[in-house]
Amino acid sequence: MNQNLFLTALLSVTLIAQAADQPWFRQSLVGLEVGPTGSQFGGSTNDTRFASRFSGRAIARAAKAAHAEYLVIWTREGDWAFYNSKLQPKPPGLGQRDVLREAVEEGRKLGLPIIAYCQVQSPSYTLHEHPDWCAVDKDGKPISGRVCYRSGYLDYMKTMVEEQLAYGIDGFHLDMVDQGFGPPYGCWCATCQKEFRAQHGRPMPKGVTWDEDWDRFMEFRYSASERFENALTAHIRRVNPHATVDYNYHGNPPFSWELGQRPVQHARNGDFVTGETGVWGFSALTVGLNAEFYRAATPGAPFQIAMQRGVRMYHDQTTRPLNDLRWELFTLLSHGGFATIVDKTAFDGWLDPLAYDRFGATFQEVHAKREHFGHQPVYEVGLYFSSRTRDWQGRVTPADYFQSFQGAHKAMVYEHVPWGVVLDENATLDTLKQFPVMMLPNVAILSTNEVALLRRYVDDGGHLIVTGLSGARGWRGETNSQSALTELIGARRVRELASTDNWIRFSSSERSPHGTRLASDLRTDWPFLVRGPAVVYEPTTATPAGDLLQPHRTALHAENRYLKDWPMSADSPVGPAVLLNRFGKGSVLTFAVSPDWATASDHHITETRKLLASAVRLLHPEPRISIEAPISVQAVVTDDPANRTLRVHFLGYNAPPQTTPAKDRPYVLPVPIEDAPLYRATLTLRDRPKRAKAFNPSTELRRSGHKIRLRVEDIHEVVTVPY
Numbered sequence: 001m002n003q004n005l006f007l008t009a010l011l012s013v014t015l016i017a018q019a020a021d022q023p024w025f026r027q028s029l030v031g032l033e034v035g036p037t038g039s040q041f042g043g044s045t046n047d048t049r050f051a052s053r054f055s056g057r058a059i060a061r062a063a064k065a066a067h068a069e070y071l072v073i074w075t076r077e078g079d080w081a082f083y084n085s086k087l088q089p090k091p092p093g094l095g096q097r098d099v100l101r102e103a104v105e106e107g108r109k110l111g112l113p114i115i116a117y118c119q120v121q122s123p124s125y126t127l128h129e130h131p132d133w134c135a136v137d138k139d140g141k142p143i144s145g146r147v148c149y150r151s152g153y154l155d156y157m158k159t160m161v162e163e164q165l166a167y168g169i170d171g172f173h174l175d176m177v178d179q180g181f182g183p184p185y186g187c188w189c190a191t192c193q194k195e196f197r198a199q200h201g202r203p204m205p206k207g208v209t210w211d212e213d214w215d216r217f218m219e220f221r222y223s224a225s226e227r228f229e230n231a232l233t234a235h236i237r238r239v240n241p242h243a244t245v246d247y248n249y250h251g252n253p254p255f256s257w258e259l260g261q262r263p264v265q266h267a268r269n270g271d272f273v274t275g276e277t278g279v280w281g282f283s284a285l286t287v288g289l290n291a292e293f294y295r296a297a298t299p300g301a302p303f304q305i306a307m308q309r310g311v312r313m314y315h316d317q318t319t320r321p322l323n324d325l326r327w328e329l330f331t332l333l334s335h336g337g338f339a340t341i342v343d344k345t346a347f348d349g350w351l352d353p354l355a356y357d358r359f360g361a362t363f364q365e366v367h368a369k370r371e372h373f374g375h376q377p378v379y380e381v382g383l384y385f386s387s388r389t390r391d392w393q394g395r396v397t398p399a400d401y402f403q404s405f406q407g408a409h410k411a412m413v414y415e416h417v418p419w420g421v422v423l424d425e426n427a428t429l430d431t432l433k434q435f436p437v438m439m440l441p442n443v444a445i446l447s448t449n450e451v452a453l454l455r456r457y458v459d460d461g462g463h464l465i466v467t468g469l470s471g472a473r474g475w476r477g478e479t480n481s482q483s484a485l486t487e488l489i490g491a492r493r494v495r496e497l498a499s500t501d502n503w504i505r506f507s508s509s510e511r512s513p514h515g516t517r518l519a520s521d522l523r524t525d526w527p528f529l530v531r532g533p534a535v536v537y538e539p540t541t542a543t544p545a546g547d548l549l550q551p552h553r554t555a556l557h558a559e560n561r562y563l564k565d566w567p568m569s570a571d572s573p574v575g576p577a578v579l580l581n582r583f584g585k586g587s588v589l590t591f592a593v594s595p596d597w598a599t600a601s602d603h604h605i606t607e608t609r610k611l612l613a614s615a616v617r618l619l620h621p622e623p624r625i626s627i628e629a630p631i632s633v634q635a636v637v638t639d640d641p642a643n644r645t646l647r648v649h650f651l652g653y654n655a656p657p658q659t660t661p662a663k664d665r666p667y668v669l670p671v672p673i674e675d676a677p678l679y680r681a682t683l684t685l686r687d688r689p690k691r692a693k694a695f696n697p698s699t700e701l702r703r704s705g706h707k708i709r710l711r712v713e714d715i716h717e718v719v720t721v722p723y
């Protein structure tokens with residue numbers, strides 16, 4: 001053996017030894033979660049066929065055969081336990097069998113970590129036994145199915161996790177600590193009232209008051225969930241320090257304060273965070289957004305995303321086409337997460353063999369591509385998300401705020417500008433400095449600390465894009481007399497427009513260089529709709545460009561007979577469209593309108609979206625890499641600095657047209673992906689590439705100068721570029 005080979009061999013032995021010391025979640029990319037279908041709407045002791053074939057042994061074998069690296073097996077749901085519990089009964093169909101015992105024994109033989117899926121929310125059997133643990137609404141009425149997290153339920157759950165830890169499981173997936181998905185809001189039980197008074201020296205508010213008392217009450221709700229999670233995690237670690245804990249997480253859009261989770265506060269209370277994704281509850285586009293959101297909520301830690309086997313919803317007993325599963329899974333892995341596919345068995349516990357064929361094919365491909373995942377993201381734009389704005393500007397209609405954040409994301413994805421997520425709760429100067437450009441998409445509420453942080457970021461050479469109502473609201477959502485960002489924007493706010501059908505126009509005689517550059521791809525002297533909130537500014541230190549035009553208002557508007565959601569045409573100019581302000585070593589580009597909100601709206605025009613991308617390019621003209629590809633193709637760029645290798649992942653989304661839905665016309669869900677797309681893409685690297693290689697033999701790759709031209713025919717491709 002020559003010395004190099006010897007060193008390589010030694011290195012591999014060391015790496016294997018290190019890998020063996022790592023907990024399962026640090027060395028896994030893909031796993032399965034398996035639970036029975038049938039009792040999600042309530043169980044019955046008469047259903048003896050329910051779960052009768054739900055076998056821990058058969059599931060562990062099927063998971064291993066499909067190349068899963070871990071198995072999450074259901075141990076407890078609202079009505080039933082699937083192991084011998086003293087707290088909750090088993091479904092009669094199981095007879096003497098103990099699914100958890102079977103899974104753990106088989107998992108040990110197969111070298112497959114077994115994680116217990118243990119439901120926490122909606123504990124229907126438990127609440128039937130302990131009605132005093134039920135959450136209570138403001139009128140003192142119990143809220144059916146919801147538990148109070150300050151009740152005796154914590155001790156009950158401690159006993160339940162002890163029971164399951166005794167089987168030798170490798171960890172828990174706890175689903176989940178939430179306080180309901182909408183009204184009525186709780187909990188006004190005697191324990192909560194007493195604790196609130198002890199903490200604040202005053203009674204709880206009598207309902208949703210959106211004042212100082214409600215602020216205290218929201219903190220009190222958040223702390224109830226956090227305390228519960230931390231206490232349960234600590235207990236599990238006391239009993240078995242090697243068992244892992246993760247909580248299902250709903251801190252990201254479209255979820256809001258209602259269910260009692262904040263993006264960061266409730267992501268960090270286990271070993272890693274687990275969130276869900278999928279067309280069924282979110283959208284195809286937000287698959288990648290969810291992954292990056294979970295990363296931002298737990299910087300530096302692994303993060304898990306759960307996707308599902310079914311075409312529409314958990315438990316629907318359908319199986320997605322292979323390419324649809326591949327698209328979602330490789331999107332998640334490209335963004336650096338590890339992923340679990342959720343399989344809900346048949347009513348009797350039978351496993352669909354076609355689904356397992358597809359899991360097997362997908363997971364095998366993951367293993368073949370392993371070395372390409374988990375590297376550092378290369379970002380250009382940070383999308384700033386504010387939980388305070390979600391709570392106090394969004395209030396009971398948070399989707400309006402989310403639309404700006406999601407529209408900014410959509411624009412960056414479609415225009416192939418590499419983006420990441422920044423969260424108000426844990427953002428530091430170092431967080432911001434990962435991004436050459438930061439975007440504030442209608443971040444209405446900014447604290448003095450946040451403004452100071454943004455000032456330092458820009459002062460040190462960062463670039464900021466401000467849209468719509470950013471900085472326009474006070475700490476509890478009240479309208480500020482001036483924007484909190486006045487100095488950064490370099491303009492005085494004159495007024496907000498009451499309309500959302502607002503327009504902008506760049507003139508052919510545009511005098512400012514940034515106005516000319518922003519308008520370079522646009523028809524000039526042409527007003528175009530930028531749906532969303534708008535502000536009239538008067539520049540102080542900023543240079544204005546373009547015109548903001550208010551919409552026409554008709555006699556019908558005055559009589560309240562005009563459909564408010566329908567945009568009207570452009571009327572007269574009322575202020576500048578865009579302002580550019582140099583500040584320290586950096587710059588701030590402010591849109592008087594909301595191209596982010598517009599991009600996610602039903603009245604999205606492509607010029608609006610491209611304007612956001614042009615703004616990024618104006619502020620950051622020489623990116624390390626720029627990408628041209630069809631808008632149906634997403635790109636994720638990563639860097640492996642130790643091996644000096646850039647990677648570009650391409651995800652080709654290829655849903656065929658959908659037909660008219662039977663209800664809610666015209667709102668359609670996409671058809672699952674069947675065919676791989678065929679497309680061209682071009683990479684332009686700032687530093688001339690020495691080599692470049694595509695993973696797929698079918699990909700055509702040509703390198704010339706700073707450019708790499710590709711012709712790809714697949715759902716996922718990864719191009720490696722050493723530097």
Ligand SMILES: [Zn+2]
Nearest residue numbers: 148187189192
């Ligand atoms: Zn309570």
